Amino acid sequence: MSDVDKCLGARTYSESAFGPDNATDICSRSGGTCVNTEGDYYCSCPSGYVGDRYGCSKINNNKARMAIIGIGLGALFVLVCLWWLYKIMRRRKRERQLKKKFFKRNGGLILQQQLSSGEEGNIEKTKVFTSKALEKATDNFNQNRVLGQGGQGTVYKGILPDGSIVAIRKSKIDDEGKVEQFINEVVILSRISHRNVVKLHGCCLETEVPLDRTV
Structure with a gap:
């Protein structure tokens, strides 16, 4: 049948x-x-x-069409998110590589040797700051925070998270010879403890030009 x-x-x-x-x-x-x-x-x-x-x-073609549009928009959203994630990860990787490059160029390895030698107790107290910490303290090196300028660089007023006020110098280094001079200055100031001499808190070497912080 x-x-x-x-x-x-x-x-x-x-x-x-x-x-x-x-x-x-x-x-x-x-x-x-x-x-x-x-x-x-x-x-x-x-x-x-x-x-x-x-x-x-x-x-109902409208329902099918809306479903296709929804799937397409969802896929596009995922692709955009993945693209932004890739850009962010790539930028962070580039920033880390650049900071390492500046740290080495600004004498970071030399300073680490000085700090690890332990020849002077005060040297061990010298702190190496991150660029973000000093940018936050100076409001991203705002011109309103400039205290003075000279042959050695520009000095900014910095405000720490605990409210204490410090001076942050952005050094001028236009040749490699001055890098060693800067590191020696950091080591010498870290050894001095006198009421008439500014106290060195530390420095930052992961920027294009090195920074030091005093109080």
Whole structure:
């Protein structure tokens, strides 16, 4: 027995809202073909339509279109997030490499040797600050914080998180010979403890020009 014959022998709609038409007539009128299943039947519909026991109905293209747009926007959002994450990680990596380069160029290795030698107790108290800490203390080296300028560099007023006020010098170093001079100055000042001499708290070597902090 063919599918059509089975559908003809299946339930009719003589007592339903569909009138006396049988399943095959209802299905064919809506553009489909009646297909028999075990104990039931459904309409097999052409492309662009969906079928059930009551015939074929056109697929809502708006819903499909909105679903496609939603998936596309979601994928685009993920790609943008991944791109920004890549940019941030790349920038941070470049910043770390640049800080290491400046630290080495500004005599950081020499100063570390001096600090690790422990020849003087005061040298061990000399702290190496990060550039972010000094930028925050000087409001990103705001011109309103400038205390003075000279041949050795520019001095800024710095305010620490505990409220104490310090002087932060941004040195002028235009040749490698002055790098060693700066490190020697840091070591000498760290050894001096006198009320008439400014006290050196530490320095920063991970910027393009070295910085020192006194109080």
